[in-house]
Amino acid sequence: MSTAEIDKLRIKVDEIDLKLRDMLNERAGLVKDISRLKKVHGLPSFDPIREREMLNHIADNNEGPFETGTLQHIFKEIFKAGLELQENDHRKALLVSRRKKAEDTIVQVNQDSIGDGIQRLVAGPCSVESYEQTARVAESLKKHGLALLRGGAFKPRTSPYDFQGLGLEGLKILKRVADEYNLSVISEIVSPKDIETAEEYIDVIQIGARNMQNFELLKEAGKSNKPVLLKRGLAATIEEFMNAAEYIISSGNENIILCERGIRTYERATRNTLDISAVPILKQETHLPVLVDVTHSTGRRDLLLPTAKAALAIGADGIMAEVHPDPAVALSDAAQQMDLEQFDQFVEQLKKYGLHTNEK
Structure with missing residues (x-):
């Protein structure tokens, strides 16, 4: 041929x-x-x-x-x-999609902006147990120039016999402490009927992992004028996570902060498996800011610092971690909370890796 x-x-x-x-x-x-x-x-x-x-x-x-x-x-x-x-x-x-809105959404929480390129830390006790306990943690945050206080007033627990939180009294304690130390409060709400009341006491409504697909709660949060911090479900895909956020934004609330907090796998070395790759994927697929909860993803104090470094390095907009004046007597999740001294070291180390504080 x-x-x-x-x-x-x-x-x-x-x-x-x-x-x-x-x-x-x-x-x-x-x-x-x-x-x-x-x-x-x-x-x-x-x-x-x-x-x-x-x-x-x-x-x-x-x-x-x-x-x-x-x-x-x-x-x-x-x-x-x-x-x-x-x-x-x-x-x-999807309204939360990067294809729908190219520029980053910046969520304003009083004096702080989440998603503006500055990496921040959200910290506080797993559960609000008393005014004294919460105030001691708030004092530590203030010392480091941190302004975002987390604390559980309503606690959805795996066992019905575990401490369920102080409820409304816990929200009142958070509000009192926040006013005294000039902090912003993030706290989980578990029932749609409690959102209107909670708005009087908190600055950011948290929807926890177990409620990520509580669609009535998502829709009610979408009607609120408060920002919403949405945590990824225990076994949720990224697509399911994005659709949960879509329930909120489609109901009118665009101020949404996503939070990767680990997913359930076969691995038992940690409480959950931190899906660190979810951060850049969510940043690419959505225009929403993304936090990483290093406490619930690992369940281990000794892993909080390295995973926080990883989260900052991969581009998370902030870190969420739990701290308690005396973790040994904490009413919930004692093994994963830092004490105040450990928290001091945690913050000082993360400053070297880009963590922003208002410390003078």
Whole structure:
């Protein structure tokens, strides 16, 4: 065969490639139309029965020279690409998506801005136990020039017999301490009916991991004029996490802070498994600020500093950690809270890695 004949055949191959390109794009357009209709009827994107029918149709009508298995493998990749196209369209439509809003959302919490490129620390006791306990922690935060106090007043616990928090009294203690030390308060609310009351006492509504898909709570938080800190669920995918945030933003509240706090895996060395890669993924996929809770993700005091360094290094907008005047007698999560001396060392070390404080 001469070189000229080879060139002619290559030209035909190139022409077929272009036809294949056009047909694949035409197919993709039809897949997107089907996807839109499925959403209208509440049907799932992936239909395994339909995929099997298409693969059988290809096998029954294959005349070679490709083997049937080879063709089916190629078409499975085409089907997969079509499904990813549908999922990308869905993400593009989300109000929390970076595709919907290119610039970063900056959430203002009194004197602090979350998501402005300055990395901050949120700290406080797991549970508010008394005024004295909370005030001692607040004093330590103030000493370091920190302004974001966390503390649990309503505590959703795995066991119904564990300490459930002081409730409204805990919120009142947080408010009193915050006023005295000029701090902003972040505290978890577990029931939609408590949000209106909580707004009088706290600056940021926290929705915890166990309530990430409490959709009525999400919608009610979306009606609030307070910022919302949303924690990732124990076994939630990033897509599910983003959709939970979408419930809030679609209800009218754009001031959302995401918080990676570890997910449940087979690993038992830590309380949860810190998905540190979730930080850059969320920063790329959404325009919302992202915090990392190093306390609940590890459940170990000895791992708080290295994981906090990792979170700062990978671009988190801030760290969340728990501190207690005397962790040994804490009413909840004693093993994972720092005492005040350890907290001092924690803050001093993180300053070297970019942590911002207002300390003079």
